[in-house]
Amino acid sequence: MRITTVGLDADDTLWHNETLFRLTQDRFRALMADHAPSEVLDVRLAEIEKRNLRLYGYGVKGFTLSMIETAMELTGNEAPGRLIADILAAGREMLSEPVEPLPGVDKALDELSQKYRLVLITKGDLLHQEQKLAASGLGDLFAAVEIVSEKDASTYERVFARHGTGAGEAVMCGNSVRSDILPALEAGAYAAYVPYPLIWAHEVADVPTGHPRFAELASISELPAWVSGL
Amino acid sequence: MRITTVGLDADDTLWHNETLFRLTQDRFRALMADHAPSEVLDVRLAEIEKRNLRLYGYGVKGFTLSMIETAMELTGNEAPGRLIADILAAGREMLSEPVEPLPGVDKALDELSQKYRLVLITKGDLLHQEQKLAASGLGDLFAAVEIVSEKDASTYERVFARHGTGAGEAVMCGNSVRSDILPALEAGAYAAYVPYPLIWAHEVADVPTGHPRFAELASISELPAWVSGL
Numbered sequence: 532m533r534i535t536t537v538g539l540d541a542d543d544t545l546w547h548n549e550t551l552f553r554l555t556q557d558r559f560r561a562l563m564a565d566h567a568p569s570e571v572l573d574v575r576l577a578e579i580e581k582r583n584l585r586l587y588g589y590g591v592k593g594f595t596l597s598m599i600e601t602a603m604e605l606t607g608n609e610a611p612g613r614l615i616a617d618i619l620a621a622g623r624e625m626l627s628e629p630v631e632p633l634p635g636v637d638k639a640l641d642e643l644s645q646k647y648r649l650v651l652i653t654k655g656d657l658l659h660q661e662q663k664l665a666a667s668g669l670g671d672l673f674a675a676v677e678i679v680s681e682k683d684a685s686t687y688e689r690v691f692a693r694h695g696t697g698a699g700e701a702v703m704c705g706n707s708v709r710s711d712i713l714p715a716l717e718a719g720a721y722a723a724y725v726p727y728p729l730i731w732a733h734e735v736a737d738v739p740t741g742h743p744r745f746a747e748l749a750s751i752s753e754l755p756a757w758v759s760g761l
Numbered sequence: 762m763r764i765t766t767v768g769l770d771a772d773d774t775l776w777h778n779e780t781l782f783r784l785t786q787d788r789f790r791a792l793m794a795d796h797a798p799s800e801v802l803d804v805r806l807a808e809i810e811k812r813n814l815r816l817y818g819y820g821v822k823g824f825t826l827s828m829i830e831t832a833m834e835l836t837g838n839e840a841p842g843r844l845i846a847d848i849l850a851a852g853r854e855m856l857s858e859p860v861e862p863l864p865g866v867d868k869a870l871d872e873l874s875q876k877y878r879l880v881l882i883t884k885g886d887l888l889h890q891e892q893k894l895a896a897s898g899l900g901d902l903f904a905a906v907e908i909v910s911e912k913d914a915s916t917y918e919r920v921f922a923r924h925g926t927g928a929g930e931a932v933m934c935g936n937s938v939r940s941d942i943l944p945a946l947e948a949g950a951y952a953a954y955v956p957y958p959l960i961w962a963h964e965v966a967d968v969p970t971g972h973p974r975f976a977e978l979a980s981i982s983e984l985p986a987w988v989s990g991l
Contacts, residue, residue, distance in 0.1 A: 586856045588888030592822040596849065599829060603846045615845055616833045619826065626816045657887045658818030658910040680888040 534721070534761050536695030537643050537754075538687070540705030541653035541660060543727040544751070545640075546630050546667055550729060552594065555621050559598050562617055567605045576601045588680055590656035595622030626659055630666040635752035637669070642755045644672040650694045651676045652687075652703070654710070682710040687718035702758050704751070709736035716744055721761060725751050764951070764991050766925030767873050767984075768917070770935030771883035771890060773957040774981070775870075776860050776897055780959060782824065785851050789828050792847055797835040806831045818910055820886035825852030856889055860896040865982035870902045872985045878904040880924045882933070884912060884940070912940040917948035932988050934981070939966035946974055951991060955981050 542548030556576070560569045567575070580597045587593030598618050602610050643649060651673050653660050660678050664670050675694040679686050691701040698720040705711025706727040713736060715722040721744045739745050746757055772778030786806070790799045797805070810827045817823025828848050832840050873879060881903045883890050890908050894900050905924040909916050921931040928950040935941025936957040943966060945952045951974045969975050976987055 583853075586853055587822060588886070592817060592826060596822060596825060596852070599845060600849050603849070608843050608846050610840070610845065613838045615829065615840065616838050619830050619833070622826070623813075623816055656818070657908060661910050678887060680891050 533700055534647060534702055534758055536648045536650060536691055536701040537758060538650045538652045538690065538701060538703040538715070538720070539640070540703075540707065540711045541651055541663065542655060543706045543729070544633075544704065544711070544725060545636050545651075545669065546632055546663065549727065549731055551625055551628055552731070553729060555594075555598075555625055558621055559602075559618065562614055563602060563605065566602075572601065572605065575605060579604070589654040590659060591622055591625045592656055592659075594625075595619065598622070626662075630663045632667055632669060633751070635750050639751045639754050640669060640672045643758065647702075647758065648674040648695055650674060650690060652682070652690055653678055654680065654682060682714055684714045684717035687715045687720055691718070691720060702761070704754055706730070707736075708738055712736075712745065713739065716742060720744070721758075722746075723748050723754055723757060725749075725754070763930055764932055764988055765878060766880060766921055766931040767877045767988060768880045768882045768920065768931060768933040768945070768950070769870075770933075770937065770941045771881055771893065772885065773936045773959070774863075774934065774941075774955060775866050775881075775899065776862055776893065779957065779961055781855055781858055782961070783959060785824075785828075785855055788851055789832075789848065792844055793832060793835065796832075802831065802835065805835060809834070819884040821852055821855045821889060822886055824855075825849065828852070856892075860893045862897055862899060863981070865980050866899070869981045869984050870899060873988065874902040877932075877988065878925055880904060880920060881906045882912070882917075882920055883908055884910065912944055914944045914947035917945045917950055921948070921950060932991070934984055936960070937966075938968055942966075942975065943969065946972060950974070951988075952976075953978050953984055953987055955979075955984070 539545060560572055563572050576597060579601050583593060583597050587596060599615055602614060602618060649672055657678050677690045687703060688698055691698040695701050698718040702721040702723060703711055703715035704723040704725060706725055708724060712722045712724050724747045738747060748754060748757060769775060790802055793802050806827060809831050813823060813827050817826060829845055832844060832848060879902055887908050907920045917933060918928055921928040925931050928948040932951040932953060933941055933945035934953040934955060936955055938954060942952040942954050954977045978984060978987060
C-alpha cells in the first residue's frame with residue numbers, strides 16, 4: 532500500500548489540552564465552593580456546555596462563556612465580588628498557556644515528515660490553534676493546516692483530497708475515537724488511535740478493534756513504524 | 762487581462778454584521794445605564810476589545826467576553842442581578858441571528874459564479890462564519906471558503922494560489938480598506954472596495970484612490986461589469 536499523507540490531530544495528540552481544561556475546572560470549583568458542591572457544578576457545567584456547543588463550537592472562549600453562565604445560574608444571578616472577573620482571567624490564562632509537545636512527538640513528526648505529507652487537522656478556536664502550533668515549534672513540519680468546525684467523514688475526504696492523494700492513501704492519527712478514528716475509517720483512510728489519559732465526555736466512543744485499517748498505539752513514537760509497514 | 766478568481770469578504774460585504782454589533786452595543790449601554798455614561802462605556806469597551814484582540818481574535822464570542830469584562834470593571838466587580846446573564850443572552854442572540862444577503866448580492870454572485878471561481882475569504886469565528894454562509898443560501902456559489910485569523914498580503918497570496926491561478930489573476934472585493942483592499946493590492950491582486958455605511962474602528966484606513974488595480978464601487982451590483990472589463 533502506498534501511503535502519501537499523514538493527518539494528525541492537535542489537542543491531546545501533539546500537546547496537552549484536556550489537562551488544562553480539567554485544571555481550569557478545578558479552579559472554577561474552588562471559586563464556586565461557597566455556592567455549589569463540586570458534583571452539582573460539574574453536572575450543570577457539562578449540561579450548559581453541551582447546550583451551547585451548537586452556537587459556540589469547540590475551544591476556550593466558548594468554555595469560558597459556559598463557566599460564566601453556570602456561575603450566574605448557580606448563584607441565582609448574584610455572583611459575588613471578583614468571581615466573574617476571576618473566571619475571565621482563568622480563560623485568558625488558558626489562551627496564553629505555553630505549549631509543549633508531548634513526549635515523542637518531535638521525533639515521530641520529524642521522521643514522518645521526511646516520507647509523507649503531514650497535515651494538521653483540528654477543531655477549536657481558529658486563532659488559538661494557529662497560535663498553539665506556532666508556539667509548539669512544529670509548524671514547519673506540516674505541509675498544511677486545516678482547522679475545521681466538525682470532524683466527520685466528509686471532512687476527511689475533502690482534506691485528504693485537497694492536501695494529499697485521497698483518503699485511501701492517507702493515515703489519520705489522534706486521541707479521539709469519535710472525531711479522529713471512526714470518521715477517518717469511514718472516509719476510507721487508515722487510522723491510528725493514540726489514547727490520552729483524559730478524554731472530554733463529548734468525545735467518548737467505542738474503539739473499533741479488529742478493523743483492517745485500524746491500530747491502537749501506546750505512543751505516537753510507534754506511528755512511523757506502523758505507517759511504513761502498511 | 763485574464764481574471765480567473767474572485768475573492769469576496771463576508772461580513773458587511775455579503776450580509777449585515779457591524780449593524781448587529783452596534784445594536785448589541787446599544788443594548789449593552791442600556792443595561793449599564795446605572796453604572797456608566799455611554800461615552801465612558803464605549804471608550805472602555807473599545808480599549809478592552811483591543812487589548813483582548815490578540816487572545817480572542819475576531820468574532821462574537823470574544824466580543825461577548827469583552828462586554829462582560831467591561832461590565833465587571835465599570836461596576837467595581839459588583840455587577841447587579843441579571844446584568845451578566847443579559848450580556849450572555851445578547852451574545853447568544855447575535856450567534857443565532859438570521860442572515861439575509863445585502864441588496865444585489867444574490868444577483869451579482871450568481872452572475873460572477875458563471876465565469877469565475879468564487880472564494881469566500883473572511884475573519885471571525887470559524888463555526889459562526891460557516892453557519893452564516895449556510896443560512897445565507899449563498900454557499901453553493903462558492904468554489905472554496907477560507908476562514909482566516911488575519912488578512913495580510915501573504916494570506917491573499919496563499920489563498921489565490923491554492924484556489925485559483927495566483928493573485929495576479931484574481932480580484933478581491935470587500936468593505937474594509939485595511940483588510941480587504943490594501944493587502945490584496947500588495948499581494949498583486951485587483952481590489953474592489955464596496956463601502957458599508959458603518960465600519961469597526963479597528964478597520965479604518967485611507968482609500969488608495971488612483972491605484973491602477975483598484976476601484977471603489979457604489980454597490981456590489983457593479984462588480985460583475987468591473988471584473989469583466991479588466
